[in-house]
Structure formats: C-alpha cells, structure tokens
Amino acid sequence: MKQHRKVALPRYGEYNCALKYIVEQGFETECILPPPLSRRTEDLGARNSPDLVCTPFKTTLGSMIEALEAGADTIIMVHGACRLNYFGELQEQILRDLGYHFDFINLSLFNTGKKRDILRALRAINPRRSMIRAGRSLYEAARMVEHLDDTTSFYYQNCGFDPTGQYRKIYWRFISDMYAAQSLPDIQEGYRNAVRAFEDVALSKPPDPIRIGIIGDYYTVMDPFSNLEIEQKLADMGVEVHRLMNITNDMLRNSNKNKQAKIREFSEFSMGASSTTDIWQAQNFAERNFDGLIQVKSACCMPETDIMPVLANLSQDYKIPVLYLTYDSQTSDVGLMTRLEAFYDMVEMRRKVTL
Amino acid sequence: MSEQKMPMIGIPRAMLYYRYGPLWERFFQVLGVSTLLSPPSSRGILEAGARLAPDESCLSLKMLMGHVETLIGRCNCIFIPRYSNYGYTELFCTRYEGIYDQARNIFRSSGQRFITCNIDAQNGFPEAKAFEQFGVELGFTAKESRRAWREASRALEQRKKAEDRSQKELAGKPGIKVLAAGHSYILSDPYLGKPILDNLDAAGVVTLRADALEPETARKACARFSPTCRWIVSEEIVGGVLLWKEKADGIILVSAFPCGPDSMTNELLIRRIRGVPILTLVLDAQSGMAGIETRIESFLDIIRFQKGAMV
Numbered sequence: 001m002k003q004h005r006k007v008a009l010p011r012y013g014e015y016n017c018a019l020k021y022i023v024e025q026g027f028e029t030e031c032i033l034p035p036p037l038s039r040r041t042e043d044l045g046a047r048n049s050p051d052l053v054c055t056p057f058k059t060t061l062g063s064m065i066e067a068l069e070a071g072a073d074t075i076i077m078v079h080g081a082c083r084l085n086y087f088g089e090l091q092e093q094i095l096r097d098l099g100y101h102f103d104f105i106n107l108s109l110f111n112t113g114k115k116r117d118i119l120r121a122l123r124a125i126n127p128r129r130s131m132i133r134a135g136r137s138l139y140e141a142a143r144m145v146e147h148l149d150d151t152t153s154f155y156y157q158n159c160g161f162d163p164t165g166q167y168r169k170i171y172w173r174f175i176s177d178m179y180a181a182q183s184l185p186d187i188q189e190g191y192r193n194a195v196r197a198f199e200d201v202a203l204s205k206p207p208d209p210i211r212i213g214i215i216g217d218y219y220t221v222m223d224p225f226s227n228l229e230i231e232q233k234l235a236d237m238g239v240e241v242h243r244l245m246n247i248t249n250d251m252l253r254n255s256n257k258n259k260q261a262k263i264r265e266f267s268e269f270s271m272g273a274s275s276t277t278d279i280w281q282a283q284n285f286a287e288r289n290f291d292g293l294i295q296v297k298s299a300c301c302m303p304e305t306d307i308m309p310v311l312a313n314l315s316q317d318y319k320i321p322v323l324y325l326t327y328d329s330q331t332s333d334v335g336l337m338t339r340l341e342a343f344y345d346m347v348e349m350r351r352k353v354t355l
Numbered sequence: 356m357s358e359q360k361m362p363m364i365g366i367p368r369a370m371l372y373y374r375y376g377p378l379w380e381r382f383f384q385v386l387g388v389s390t391l392l393s394p395p396s397s398r399g400i401l402e403a404g405a406r407l408a409p410d411e412s413c414l415s416l417k418m419l420m421g422h423v424e425t426l427i428g429r430c431n432c433i434f435i436p437r438y439s440n441y442g443y444t445e446l447f448c449t450r451y452e453g454i455y456d457q458a459r460n461i462f463r464s465s466g467q468r469f470i471t472c473n474i475d476a477q478n479g480f481p482e483a484k485a486f487e488q489f490g491v492e493l494g495f496t497a498k499e500s501r502r503a504w505r506e507a508s509r510a511l512e513q514r515k516k517a518e519d520r521s522q523k524e525l526a527g528k529p530g531i532k533v534l535a536a537g538h539s540y541i542l543s544d545p546y547l548g549k550p551i552l553d554n555l556d557a558a559g560v561v562t563l564r565a566d567a568l569e570p571e572t573a574r575k576a577c578a579r580f581s582p583t584c585r586w587i588v589s590e591e592i593v594g595g596v597l598l599w600k601e602k603a604d605g606i607i608l609v610s611a612f613p614c615g616p617d618s619m620t621n622e623l624l625i626r627r628i629r630g631v632p633i634l635t636l637v638l639d640a641q642s643g644m645a646g647i648e649t650r651i652e653s654f655l656d657i658i659r660f661q662k663g664a665m666v
Contacts, residue, residue: 079583086585089581109582300411309460
C-alpha cells in the first residue's frame with residue numbers, strides 16, 4: 001500500500017475543513033483540497049453523469065475531477081441513507097472510464113453494520129497510523145464542525161442587520177482559521193476570536209424581524225454554492241435566516257430523538273433519509289411562528305419530493321407560507337432572486353395584514 | 356352502499372402490487388377479509404395521479420396515486436404497505452417507505468382511512484413479524500395471522516418459480532431474443548410497459564424478462580457485479596440482466612421518469628456490460644407510442660444486422 005497518499009474528498013459546503021483536519025491530523029496523510037465549487041465543476045459533473053441522477057451526484061463528481069486535476073491520487077467518498085450509498089461506486093466507474101488512475105476508498109463498501117468494517121475503513125486510509133490518534137482527530141473534528149455550524153447559524157441569523165459589513169469579514173476569517181487549524185486549541189481559539197469579534201459589532205436589528213426557516217436535502221441546503229447562496233441573499237434583504245439542518249444538529253448532538261412521534265400526525269413512519277428531520281424542523285419553525293418556510297432541494301431528490309404533500313398540509317394547518325425551490329445545474333441566479341423577492345414581499349405584506 | 360357492505364380493504368393495482376400482489380391477496384383471502392382491487396391502469400388513472408402527486412415525483416408514484424383515487428370512498432380502508440428494508444444492507448427505494456404517509460397526506464381531505472403493514476427489519480419488524488402484527492391490527496389472533504402469512508409467502512414463491520420456469524422455456528426458443536429489464540410495476544403495467552412488450556411480440560421477437568428469476572440467484576449475481584447496490588428490487592433486475600444476457604441478442608432497459616435507483620443502476624449496466632446492444636427507454640407521461648415504436652424498430656434492425664439476417 002502506498003505510504004504517501006494525496007487524499008481528496010469532494011467539496012461539501014465548508015465542511016472540508018473538518019475532513020481535511022481528520023485526514024491530516026488523524027491519519028498524517030496529505031490532503032488535497034479541491035478548488036472551490038464553480039460553474040466549471042458543475043459542467044464537468046453534469047456532462048459525465050447520468051441525466052436523471054440528483055444534482056449533488058453531479059456536483060461531487062465534478063469536484064472529484066477537479067481534485068484529480070489538482071494532483072490527488074486517492075479519493076474518499078462517503079455513504080448515506082438514500083442514493084448516496086451508491087454514489088461512490090458509480091462515480092468511481094465514471095472516473096475510470098474517463099481515464100483517470102487513482103485509488104478509490106468507497107466508505108459505502110465498509111458500511112455493512114458490522115463494527116469490524118469501520119476499523120477496516122480507517123485502515124484503508126492509512127494502515128500505519130494509530131487508531132487512537134485517528135479517534136482523537138475524529139473527536140476534535142467533531143468539535144470543529146460544531147463550532148462551524150454554530151458560527152454559521154449565528155452569522156446568517158444576524159448578518160442581515162449589520163450595517164458595517166464587518167460580519168462577513170469576521171465569518172470568512174473564521175472559516176479560513178478553521179482550514180488552517182492544526183490542533184484543538186487552534187480550533188477553539190479561532191472560534192473564540194470570532195465570537196468576540198461578533199460581539200463588538202453593533203447591530204441595527206428590529207425587535208421583531210422577519211424570520212424565515214430553511215429546510216432541505218442534506219447536500220443542497222448546506223452547500224452555499226449549490227443553493228446559490230440563498231441564506232446570504234435572504235439575509236441581505238433583512239431577514240433572520242434560520243437553518244436547523246446541519247451536521248451538528250443531525251448527527252453530533254441529535255438532541256431530538258423522538259422526532260417521528262412529534263410529527264406523527266403528518267408522517268407516521270420515516271419517509272427515508274432526511275425526511276423525518278425535515279418535517280420535524282418545518283413543524284418546529286411553524287410552531288415558533290416563523291414568517292415563512294423555504295424548502296431547498298436538488299432536482300430528482302427522492303425523499304424531499306416525497307415530503308412535499310406533507311409540507312403542503314403543514315402549511316395549511318399552521319398558516320405558514322412555504323416556498324418550494326428545486327435546484328438543478330443552473331447557470332444564473334436571476335430566477336431565484338425574483339422568486340425570493342416575491343416571497344419576501346408576500347411575507348412582509350402578510351405581516352401588515354395580520355397585525 | 357352501507358358501511359358494512361363495502362369491501363374491507365382496497366388494494367391499489369400499482370407499484371409493489373406487481374411484486375407482492377399474490378402475497379397480499381392470499382394473506383387477505385386466508386383471513387377471510389374482503390378486498391377490492393383497483394381497475395387496470397389507464398390513461399385516465401395516470402392523469403388523475405399526475406394531478407395529485409408532486410410534479411417531480413416518478414411516473415410510478417403518479418400511477419399509484421391515480422389508483423388510490425379510484426378506491427377512495429369505495430372501501431373501508433386502503434392498504435398501502437410500507438416496505439422499508441429486510442436488514443441493514445437489504446433496502447428498498449425510499450419512495451416505498453414514504454408512499455403510505457404520502458397518500459395519507461395527499462388524500463387527507465377525503466377522510467379515507469389508510470392502513471399499512473410496516474416491514475422494517477432494522478427496527479425490529481422483519482416481514483413475518485410485520486404481517487403478524489398487521490393481522491392482529493385487523494382483529495385476528497397472532498396465530499391466524501402467522502398461518503396466513505406462511506400460506507401467502509408460499510403463494511408468492513410458487514409464482515416466482517412458475518415465472519422462472521416459463522422464462523427458461525422461452526429462452527430455449529429459436530429466433531431473436533430481447534431481454535426487457537425494468538421494475539415489474541413498469542413492465543407488467545397494462546398502460547406503461549405492456550405496449551412495449553406487445554410491440555416486441557408483434558415484431559416476432561422472443562422477449563425475456565430480467566425480473567422473472569428466482570430472487571436469491573439474481574441478488575447473488577448482482578452482489579459480485581456491484582457490491583454497494585443495496586436496493587433489493589434493483590439488485591434483482593441487475594442480477595437478472597447479468598444471468599440472462601448470454602441468452603439475449605439485445606437488452607432493453609425500461610425505466611420510468613425520473614426513477615432514482617434506475618438512474619444509477621442502468622448507467623452502471625451500460626458502462627460495464629460489453630458486447631450486447633443496449634437500448635434505454637425512459638417512460639414519461641406522454642400518451643403517444645410512435646416515438647417508442649421507432650426506437651424499438653431501429654434497435655431490432657441493429658440486432659438483425661449484427662446477426663447477418665439483414666443485408
């Protein structure tokens with residue numbers, strides 16, 4: 001087995017900082033960051049993917065191609081609860097057909113429900129590293145993800161009310177700190193700096209701002225490039241943007257184990273993948289009297305399409321407007337802007353009428 | 356019609372009915388529950404379903420919702436089982452997991468009762484136990500339900516064996532043979548897949564079906580070919596393609612727009628299978644058959660040309 005791998009994972013929001021941390025600190029292996037997602041990434045992915053597969057497949061495939069171009073020789077692909085389980089195998093086949101030579105570590109192969117196979121997966125990445133070190137890096141990366149998600153949530157809830165433009169600078173400095181972090185103290189210091197800096201900025205926030213909740217599929221809703229920066233766009237209109245859907249809430253803290261029971265009226269059983277979490281979050285936003293709800297999903301996403309009738313009923317029961325957005329490999333955000341502006345106007349008008 | 360006179364349970368003739376139909380029907384028959392099957396698919400049913408289901412969902416789901424609508428108000432409750440998984444690595448498409456709740460939500464205002472049987476081995480409900488509990492919910496004893504399930508699953512097994520046998524007979528026939536691969540609820544549906552099969556028959560071609568194979572054999576073949584494919588139904592189709600392809604002169608992959616598992620497994624088949632011509636047909640809610648006829652015709656021409664039957 002090779003000793004000096006150059007490992008890459010496809011881009012996934014800003015979570016690559018944590019993935020990079022695990023590969024570099026836990027497995028002492030070089031990590032190649034694919035270039036930030038761009039039109040080119042999407043074109044590369046869409047051109048080489050089957051037509052009817054969901055957009056995250058195309059985007060991650062494009063990102064893998066760019067990683068290989070950037071010099072990576074090993075690609076790691078994760079698994080998940082929907083079609084994501086099968087992404088790796090097909091993407092590997094497509095990349096090989098394109099003529100690339102590389103090692104492919106498909107975590108889906110090791111996802112068999114047996115603990116032994118998890119260890120095998122860790123060994124596949126670097127057989128010579130200690131499992132203790134790998135385990136510690138996983139723990140530290142989890143802290144990084146928590147800080148990242150907390151900061152991101154805080155940022156989008158408040159940046160729309162910052163007249164100075166400081167918020168954006170602080171947020172992006174924090175992100176680059178996370179990419180540069182080498183140890184747990186680095187991570188904590190970066191986080192503390194960001195929190196302190198945010199505190200120093202005076203916000204001009206009305207006492208009762210317009211609040212919009214965002215739900216959606218696991219990739220599109222968390223990846224600003226894929227959702228055409230919907231959160232920033234809304235925040236810039238002066239909206240408090242809330243998104244509960246992130247890795248921290250869904251995997252690390254998992255503080256709501258009885259979601260299915262709480263949404264029983266709408267959905268008795270899980271409808272697959274992110275559906276239970278999404279419906280619960282939508283209900284949660286509605287119960288907290290949010291002004292509107294936006295569902296962000298990629299084209300052909302199965303579970304997200306399935307919950308649309310549920311959201312329609314929820315919208316009726318709680319009298320909350322829902323905007324359904326489907327993202328494909330779009331080339332322009334003008335259409336999105338128009339729809340968001342119209343939604344914002346409607347939500348704002350609704351407030352004047354009901355008050 | 357009074358409440359009592361109505362049949363107890365309505366079964367939509369769509370989606371997993373084509374796979375598990377004999378099992379469900381036998382189960383209810385043994386228990387003595389009256390059932391009502393929705394009429395065979397038609398254009399009207401599909402159009403009604405397309406109005407009800409979310410725009411972006413697959414053709415099969417739209418068809419299912421159309422079938423459910425024909426049953427509304429004509430039976431005490433509509434039976435939509437939830438097939439989630441048979442174990443950690445034996446999954447079903449997420450759509451089958453959601454159809455029960457989705458139908459409940461779509462038809463909420465109709466006041467129709469829905470009933471499900473939750474097959475979810477990961478959470479403690481393997482098929483046998485799920486049907487036992489389902490029987491108990493219907494008001495029978497656990498013993499009666501178990502017996503009904505045993506008989507029902509035997510009925511399903513027998514049908515599978517019969518399909519397998521008749522397929523083997525077909526494979527021995529002379530002439531051009533084409534392997535049709537697709538979900539049984541597409542291929543066997545009188546409105547969706549049947550016209551394609553009829554078309555092939557009319558052209559004098561022997562049509563084999565990838566889904567007519569004993570499931571275990573097919574899934575073993577698929578596991579070697581594509582280890583991370585975990586949708587049971589897709590595994591069987593892929594396995595069927597692998598095992599029958601030697602006998603066939605061409606393969607037609609029939610899929611519905613936009614089927615999630617098919618979008619990936621068909622791509623893998625096209626990329627990994629060499630030496631056999633493959634035609635992909637994606638069915639949409641279109642009403643005309645002319646486009647599909649043309650494509651089948653030219654596909655058959657290619658096969659005949661390859662075999663030297665056409666110069």
